[in-house]
Amino acid sequence: MKREARSELRRYVTGAALSAAFTVLAFWAVMGSSLPRMTALWVVGLSAIAQIAVQLRFFLHIGWRQKREDLQLILFSLLLLGLMIGGTIWIMSSLASRM
Amino acid sequence: MSENVHPGINLGASHGEAHHGSERTAFGFWIFLMSDLVIFGILFATYVVMRPNLAGGPGPSELYDLKSIAKQTGLLLASSFTFGLVSLSMKYGSRTGAVAFWLVITAALGTGFLYLEIKDFARMAGDGGIPQRSGFLSSLWALVGLHGLHLVAGLAWIGVMLALITARGLSDAVKSRLLLLGLYWHFLDLIWIGIFSVVFLGGMA
Numbered sequence: 001m002k003r004e005a006r007s008e009l010r011r012y013v014t015g016a017a018l019s020a021a022f023t024v025l026a027f028w029a030v031m032g033s034s035l036p037r038m039t040a041l042w043v044v045g046l047s048a049i050a051q052i053a054v055q056l057r058f059f060l061h062i063g064w065r066q067k068r069e070d071l072q073l074i075l076f077s078l079l080l081l082g083l084m085i086g087g088t089i090w091i092m093s094s095l096a097s098r099m
Numbered sequence: 100m101s102e103n104v105h106p107g108i109n110l111g112a113s114h115g116e117a118h119h120g121s122e123r124t125a126f127g128f129w130i131f132l133m134s135d136l137v138i139f140g141i142l143f144a145t146y147v148v149m150r151p152n153l154a155g156g157p158g159p160s161e162l163y164d165l166k167s168i169a170k171q172t173g174l175l176l177a178s179s180f181t182f183g184l185v186s187l188s189m190k191y192g193s194r195t196g197a198v199a200f201w202l203v204i205t206a207a208l209g210t211g212f213l214y215l216e217i218k219d220f221a222r223m224a225g226d227g228g229i230p231q232r233s234g235f236l237s238s239l240w241a242l243v244g245l246h247g248l249h250l251v252a253g254l255a256w257i258g259v260m261l262a263l264i265t266a267r268g269l270s271d272a273v274k275s276r277l278l279l280l281g282l283y284w285h286f287l288d289l290i291w292i293g294i295f296s297v298v299f300l301g302g303m304a
Contacts, residue, residue, distance in 0.1 A: 005191040008108075012183035019176055027169050030300045040304040048296035052289055059179060059285040062106050070106045070129065077133035081140040088144035096151075 015058025022051040105129070107282045108186045110274060117271035121278055128279045132286050135249075139290050142242040143297060150302070152234035159302035162228045164219060168299045171215045172291065178208035179288040186281045189274060198277070199264055205284070206257045209250055216247050239298065246294060249287055256280055 029035055029043035056062045062074070103109045105125035110118040181204045188197035220240075230240035260280060263273050 005187065008190075009187055012180060012187070015183075016176065016180040019179075020173075023172055023176065026296060026300055027165070027172075030304050031165055031169075037304055041301065044296050044300045044304060048292055051292050055179070055285065055289055055292070059183060059288070060107055060282065061103070061109075065103075066106055067104070070126065073126075073129055073133060074106070077136055080137060084137070085140050085144040085147075088141075089147055092148040 011058050015054055018054045018058070019051050022047040022054065026051075107278060107285075108183075108190065110190055110278065114190070114271075114274065117274045120271060121275040124275055125278060125282070128282060132282060135286070136290075139242070139245070139293070142238070142245060143293060146238040146242050146298060149234040149238040154233035154235075156232040156236060157226055157228050158235065159299075162223045162226060163299055163303055164222070165299060165303055167215050167219050168295055171212050172295050174208050174212040174215070175288055175291050178205045178212070179285055181205045181208060182281050182284045185277065189269065189277055195264055195268055198269065199261060202257055202261055202264075206254055206261075209254050209257075213247065213250055213254070216243070220244075220247075243294060243298065246287065246290055249290075253280070253284055253287060256283070 026044045026047040029040040029047075033040065035043065066074075104119060104122040106129060107125060110121060112118055181201050185198055185201040185205060188194065188201060192198075220243075228236055230237050257280065260273070260277060263276070267273055
């Protein structure tokens with residue numbers, strides 16, 4: 001019981017430390033560095049994805065050994081989200097470039 | 100490790116009925132969270148499409164204050180961590196005082212976030228950045244404002260939970276609701292990662 005409690009606490013501390021590191025990296029790329037614009041955007045985008053993965057793993061306890069319906073719910077929502085966001089941006093930018 | 104019955108921290112077998120009782124409510128709550136995620140996703144897409152449409156009004160470089168956004172990010176991340184401590188002290192300690200203490204700390208950090216955010220919005224409005232000024236500003240206020248409203252709702256929920264803990268102690272129902280509140284709070288932090296990356300850092304890079 002005690003050991004389990006300590007390992008779960010370590011899990012939250014790890015999650016918070018990794019999140020803080022990715023946050024600092026993203027803010028540094030825009031505010032503190034003289035990276036070219038595209039590079040800075042890549043750093044921000046990749047650290048956002050990494051930080052979301054970290055928080056899903058360490059704060060929300062989502063892993064590969066999920067009960068099936070829970071995992072299906074999350075994956076299906078992500079599919080819808082990808083279709084809607086990707087589709088919207090694709091169609092609207094194509095429209096903008098043709099006007 | 101005991102068997103997990105839902106995503107998110109589980110109470111574990113030592114909590115008996117409350118552990119398995121939270122399986123269905125947690126699944127239902129995940130359905131709510133995922134539909135909420137879809138709403139935010141659409142607002143993100145709208146923002147990205149509207150981003151160039153300034154209509155001659157002020158743009159990101161005049162309106163955004165990255166230092167304030169960095170402070171808000173720190174506060175929200177810290178509050179997500181302290182909510183982890185709420186869940187852990189409920190799961191292992193079951194002492195009402197510790198749970199309430201970390202809830203109060205989480206609420207204080209959340210209030211600090213909200214204070215800075217409202218100050219930012221007031222300053223933006225003072226600089227002519229009101230929602231009806233341009234397509235960019237409408238989508239900005241809708242997206243960031245909706246996240247702020249979620250936070251207000253979260254703070255109200257924390258208040259209700261504190262009252263329930265005081266009145267009833269850590270009953271099975273209270274434990275199960277605290278689990279859901281934890282999912283909600285971590286979820287808001289996830290949305291904020293998207294907001295500060297896409298809206299604020301993306302807009303200033």
